[in-house]
Amino acid sequence: MSEDRSRILNLLAGGKITAEEAERLLDAIDASAGAAAAPAGPAIQGDPEPLIAALPKYLYVKVLAANGDNVDVKIPIVLVRSGLKLTSLIPPLAMDKINDTMSEHGMSVDFNNFKPEDIDELVGGLRDMEVNVDAKNGDTVRVYCA
Amino acid sequence: MNLPPMILNLRVASPQRRSVHLWLPLFLLWPFALLLGVLALGVALVADGVLLLRGRRFHHYTVLVARSFAALCETRGMVIRFSNEKTAVDMTVQ
Secondary structure, three states, X not given: OOHHHHHHHHHHHXXXXXXXXXXXXXXXXXXXXXXXXXXXXXXXXXXXXXXHHHOOOEEEEEEEOOOOOEEEEEEEHHHHHXXXXXXXXXXXXXXHHHHHHHHXXXXXXXXXXXXXXXXXXXXXXXXXXXXXXXXXXXXXEEEEEO | OOOOOOEEEEEEEOXXXXXXXXXXXXXXXXHHHHHHHHHHHHHHHHHHHHHHHOOOOOOOHHHHHHHXXXXXXXXXXXXXXXXXXXXXXXXXXX
């Protein structure tokens, strides 16, 4: 018997709580124990191929400029992942130069912080990402995965 | 691992001129690229060995060359389109 359960029964025996209150508390303990024992995500049953096929495969970048210049880029997500993984292998001297150049252009991204173990999580997060920019001058930028 | 891109499909169109449609056979370059790749791998392997013996922290040039090749292979399916009033460029890596 768990410590919480025995404490509730002692309170009931001591007349400090009613039988109904004890029942409610025991139900609450059972519910929380059930939630803790449940798996983190829903189990995949059957063939996982349709689920894998439904995952987005491309990162789209669409720029519609007010002056008529349109850019439309479709990048395989596997390429994004490979590219990010490459950053963790760039020699330190070259990496420092890249970081300096990036910060000179107003982008203070430190590529030394890109660790291989974080990249899969980052790419996974990209799948849910959507960026929509509508500038005052009429330029629009859309970044999304599909 | 994927195969490297085989064809670069390039289309350039403009209202004033006839549109140009090119299929650039990248697969013809791969035998030469393979030679260069093997050479680069050999050099990287020697460099990594020397760096490792000297106790340097960074000795991953071989992995860098291999991963670069893998990234090149992942470019299949990439599409870049640019258009304005004068020109439309469509580039597809297949």
